Amino acid sequence: MRLDFFDLQLFLNIVDTGSLTKGAERSSTSLQAASERIKKIEQQFAVPLFTRHASGVKLTIAGQTFAEQAQLLIQQSRQLQQVMAPFAEGLNSQMTLWCNSSAQSEYLPLLLPQYLVENPNIQIDLKEAETNDIIQALEKGTAQLGLISNFFNSDHLQTLEFSDDPLVLICPMNHELKDKSALQLVDVLHYPFVGLMQYHSLQQSIETQAKLLGCTIQYRLRLPNFAAIAQVVANGVGIAIMPKRAASRLKIVYSFHHIELTGDWANRKLLLAAKNFDQLPVSYQHFSQFLLSKKSKLLI
Structure with a gap:
C-alpha cells in the first residue's frame, strides 16, 4: 500500500471529529471504506493508531505521533500547491542581472538565448554598470545578482568564478606599437585613443586607471560598441x-594588431556575485546555477 494525502486527511478528520463515522462523512467516503483505509495504515506501520470505544475513537501514543507528522505533510502539500500554482498559470518571472560592459556584450549573448528558450516565462533585464557600482548595489540590497570584475574589492559579498576576461590593446596594422607582444597601460596613454561612449562601464574603468597613473586619455572618437x-x-x-574575447571575434572582420596588457587590472576575471546565494529567490538561484554550468563554453 502507498500512503496518499487522502489517507492523511481522512485520518486527521477522524482525529478532529473523534469519530470514525463523522471523519468518513467529512472526507466524503463511506464508513466501510474509511475503516479499511485506517486498518491498512495500521497494518503498514504495524501499530494501532486508535483505540475504539462506544463514543468514538481515541489516539494511541503512536497515533499522536502519526497525527503530528500527517499535519506537517498536509501543510507542506498545501504550500507546494501555492508556490506551483502561478507557474501553471503562466506566471512571468522577471530578474535583473547587473553586469559590466564586457559581460553584457561578449558573454551573456552566448548564454542567455538557451536559458530564455528553456524558460519561456522568464524575463531578464540586463543593467550595465561599473563593477564598483554593482558591488555597492549588491551590498545595499538594491541588486540581487551581478557579474563583476575581480579587480575590485568584493570581500563583503559571496563570489563564484565565472570566466577569464583579460583586456588587450588593439592598434592599426602599421602602428609603431604593432611589434610589441605585451604592454602596460602607462606605456600607451600618450597615444590618441578610440573609446566607448562615456556611459560605458569599461571606459569608466579605463579612465579611472589612467587617472591613478596621473594621465588623461586623449580621445579622437567615442563609439557605442x-x-x-x-x-x-x-x-x-x-x-x-x-x-580579448571581443578582439578575437572582431579580428576576423577587421585588420588590426592586438597586444596583451600586463597587470592585475587588465588580466581580470568575471565573478558571479551575490550577498548570499542561498538566500536568493529560487528563480535567481536557478539562473545562477545555469550560468555557472556553462563556464566551459566561455573559454577564450
Whole structure:
C-alpha cells in the first residue's frame, strides 16, 4: 500500500471529529471504506493508531505521533500547491542581472538565448554598470545578482568564478606599437585613443586607471560598441582597449594588431556575485546555477 494525502486527511478528520463515522462523512467516503483505509495504515506501520470505544475513537501514543507528522505533510502539500500554482498559470518571472560592459556584450549573448528558450516565462533585464557600482548595489540590497570584475574589492559579498576576461590593446596594422607582444597601460596613454561612449562601464574603468597613473586619455572618437571601435582602429584613427574575447571575434572582420596588457587590472576575471546565494529567490538561484554550468563554453 502507498500512503496518499487522502489517507492523511481522512485520518486527521477522524482525529478532529473523534469519530470514525463523522471523519468518513467529512472526507466524503463511506464508513466501510474509511475503516479499511485506517486498518491498512495500521497494518503498514504495524501499530494501532486508535483505540475504539462506544463514543468514538481515541489516539494511541503512536497515533499522536502519526497525527503530528500527517499535519506537517498536509501543510507542506498545501504550500507546494501555492508556490506551483502561478507557474501553471503562466506566471512571468522577471530578474535583473547587473553586469559590466564586457559581460553584457561578449558573454551573456552566448548564454542567455538557451536559458530564455528553456524558460519561456522568464524575463531578464540586463543593467550595465561599473563593477564598483554593482558591488555597492549588491551590498545595499538594491541588486540581487551581478557579474563583476575581480579587480575590485568584493570581500563583503559571496563570489563564484565565472570566466577569464583579460583586456588587450588593439592598434592599426602599421602602428609603431604593432611589434610589441605585451604592454602596460602607462606605456600607451600618450597615444590618441578610440573609446566607448562615456556611459560605458569599461571606459569608466579605463579612465579611472589612467587617472591613478596621473594621465588623461586623449580621445579622437567615442563609439557605442566594440565593432565600431575595431573598424575605426583598423582604418588608422587610433588605438583602443577592449576585452580579448571581443578582439578575437572582431579580428576576423577587421585588420588590426592586438597586444596583451600586463597587470592585475587588465588580466581580470568575471565573478558571479551575490550577498548570499542561498538566500536568493529560487528563480535567481536557478539562473545562477545555469550560468555557472556553462563556464566551459566561455573559454577564450
